[in-house]
Amino acid sequence: MRPTHLLLPTLLGLTQAYTPLSTTLLKSLPAPSDTDYHPTTGTLLSPLLIPRVPGTPGQQTAQHHFASFFRTHLPQWELSWQNSSATTPATGDRRLPFANMILRRDPPWTKGRPGTVGYLTLVAHYDSKIEPEGFVGATDSAAPCAVLMDVARGVEGFLARMWAKVGGEEMKGLVGQGVQILLLDGEEAFVRWTETDSLYGSRALAEEWENTTHPARSTFKNPLQQISLFVLLDLLGAADPEVPSYFQGTHWAYKRMAALEGRLRQMGLLESKPSGGQFLHESGKMSTQFSGGGFVGDDHVPFMMRGAPVLHLIPSPFPKVWHTMDDDAEHLDVPTIKDWARIVTAFTLEWMDVQNTEPKGEGQS
Numbered sequence: 001m002r003p004t005h006l007l008l009p010t011l012l013g014l015t016q017a018y019t020p021l022s023t024t025l026l027k028s029l030p031a032p033s034d035t036d037y038h039p040t041t042g043t044l045l046s047p048l049l050i051p052r053v054p055g056t057p058g059q060q061t062a063q064h065h066f067a068s069f070f071r072t073h074l075p076q077w078e079l080s081w082q083n084s085s086a087t088t089p090a091t092g093d094r095r096l097p098f099a100n101m102i103l104r105r106d107p108p109w110t111k112g113r114p115g116t117v118g119y120l121t122l123v124a125h126y127d128s129k130i131e132p133e134g135f136v137g138a139t140d141s142a143a144p145c146a147v148l149m150d151v152a153r154g155v156e157g158f159l160a161r162m163w164a165k166v167g168g169e170e171m172k173g174l175v176g177q178g179v180q181i182l183l184l185d186g187e188e189a190f191v192r193w194t195e196t197d198s199l200y201g202s203r204a205l206a207e208e209w210e211n212t213t214h215p216a217r218s219t220f221k222n223p224l225q226q227i228s229l230f231v232l233l234d235l236l237g238a239a240d241p242e243v244p245s246y247f248q249g250t251h252w253a254y255k256r257m258a259a260l261e262g263r264l265r266q267m268g269l270l271e272s273k274p275s276g277g278q279f280l281h282e283s284g285k286m287s288t289q290f291s292g293g294g295f296v297g298d299d300h301v302p303f304m305m306r307g308a309p310v311l312h313l314i315p316s317p318f319p320k321v322w323h324t325m326d327d328d329a330e331h332l333d334v335p336t337i338k339d340w341a342r343i344v345t346a347f348t349l350e351w352m353d354v355q356n357t358e359p360k361g362e363g364q365s
Contacts, residue, residue, distance in 0.1 A: 018353040021346060025358055026264060029345055030154045032338035037146065039138075039329030044069070044149050045337070048142035049329045051135060052128040054186050054200070055096040062126050062145075066101055066183055069149055074156055077181075078104045084204035089197050090130060090190035098186040098201045101126075103152065107163050107176035115218025118228040119180035120351050121308075122148050122344065125187035125201070125234070125299055129323060136328045139319050141187075143237030143332060147341045148181050154345040155179065155352070162357040177228070179348060184299050199299055206302035227308045229253055229351070232300045234312075236340050238319035239333035240274050245282040248290040250311045257311070258283040260346045270342060271335035279336075279343070313340075 036044040047065040052058040070077050080102045085095040110116045124144035128137035136142065159179070186200030209223035220226045229250065235241075245254040258280035264270050265278065272279075300310040321327040349355075 018350055019355040021260070021350050021355050022358070022360060023263075023267065025349070025355060026260075026267060026269065026346060029269070029342060029349075032150055032341040034334065034338075036150060037334050037337050039332055039334070042146070044146040045143060046329075048126070048145055049136050049138055052126055052137070052142075053130050054098055054127055055091075059097075059099075059127065059185070063099060063101065066126070066145075066149070070103060070152070074152055076105065076156065076160070077152065078106070080104075082201075082205050082208060084201070084208075086186075086200050086204075088190040088200075089192070096186075096200075098204060100185055100201045100205050101181075101183040103181040103183070104178060105152075105156070105159060105180075106178040110176040110178070113218075115214030115220045115222075115226070117176045117178045117226060118220070119178050119226050120348060121180045121182060121227045121230045122151060122348070123182040123184060123230060123232045123299060124148055125184040127185050127188055127201075129188040130190050132325055135323075135325060137188075138327050138329055138332050139235050139237040139321065140323070140327055141234050141236075143337050144233035144235075144340075145183055147233060147236070147337060147344060148183070150341040151345045151348060152179075152181060154341070155348050158349050158354045158358075159352060162352070162354045165357045177352060179352065180227075187299050193297070198297070199302060202299040203302045206306055210306055224303070224306055224308065227303065229311060230300055230303050230308045231311045231344075231347075232298060232313060233340070233344070234298055234314045235318055235322065236313065236315070237332045237337050238315075238321065239272070239336050240276075241279050241315035241319070241336065242274075242276055242281060242317070243279050243313055244316050245280075245285050246295050246312045247310055248287055250309050251285065251290070253309075253311050254280060255283045256350065257343065257347045260350065261343050264339075264342060264346065270339040272333065272339045279339070313344075 036042050040046055048062055050058045052062045070079050082100040084098050087095050106117050124141045126145050129135045184201040189198045212222050245251050261278050261280050296314055304310045321331050
């Protein structure tokens with residue numbers, strides 16, 4: 001990814017009516033574990049702390065790690081791949097394979113009805129940069145991928161319980177809201193970041209989804225329109241991140257996530273102590289402060305340019321280790337990674353409105 005300055009397309013301000021999570025529910029969130037995030041032995045993170053360049057064994061190792069985790073621990077999630085290939089400035093006429101993993105958890109009453117589910121879409125890229133040789137990309141983006149695996153596991157029980165309570169024959173004609181995780185390939189440039197030497201996987205997926213038409217009576221015309229919010233995690237895992245609100249059209253969602261972070265910190269449920277008080281520190285940003293159209297070039301761009309609303313969770317400034325050999329296991333801050341997992345889990349559950357089917361508890365009237 002790189003800083004970019006472009007005029008953004010107009011994004012409609014979205015509204016989402018959901019019930020804030022109670023203090024009781026926040027306290028009941030699964031606690032992220034050191035056994036998952038230890039840099040050398042962590043079951044989620046450590047297998048990803050290797051070079052993961054497309055077309056190499058490291059790419060396949062990462063893919064097997066994701067697939068094995070979901071098939072073993074979360075078989076309720078539908079797993080599919082979107083494959084493409086492309087030449088690169090580094091490989092000449094030789095085409096490299098790019099494979100995006102798509103993981104979906106749909107309400108049970110929507111099964112067999114394509115185009116009826118809107119998706120909160122959580123995204124990270126899993127490839128690593130080809131240079132410098134041996135580059136691991138711990139924040140870029142092994143740690144975000146591990147976080148999303150943890151989030152999927154953390155929300156599963158709540159979603160299953162909620163859908164069991166509201167399901168039945170009477171729900172079969174209704175539109176559903178689900179969760180979709182995209183683990184994208186080929187984000188990094190091979191020689192120099194340009195519109196054609198970058199975002200290989202996300203460009204292929206966004207184009208395919210735009211051109212895939214659902215049956216005529218479907219709620220959504222194509223898979224691209226099913227994205228209710230595109231939440232992209234990148235460069236996360238270093239200590240003391242400062243994550244701005246990049247887009248006025250989704251500032252309301254940023255504020256909801258920031259409010260959850262604040263509540264979790266006040267309750268003592270987060271471990272890190274950022275110097276600015278919070279990772280998400282721009283809740284008070286005014287509409288006039290979004291002028292100028294500057295943003296960071298990243299995997300959201302092909303989707304945003306086709307109309308998807310984007311919440312970009314990337315620090316500014318970038319971590320000091322960005323695109324250096326120091327972006328490795330030793331420079332990760334495990335408490336920060338665990339806190340991101342808890343924040344994104346809470347945001348996902350609030351977005352999915354699980355509180356409506358949970359018992360009322362402390363902090364909710």
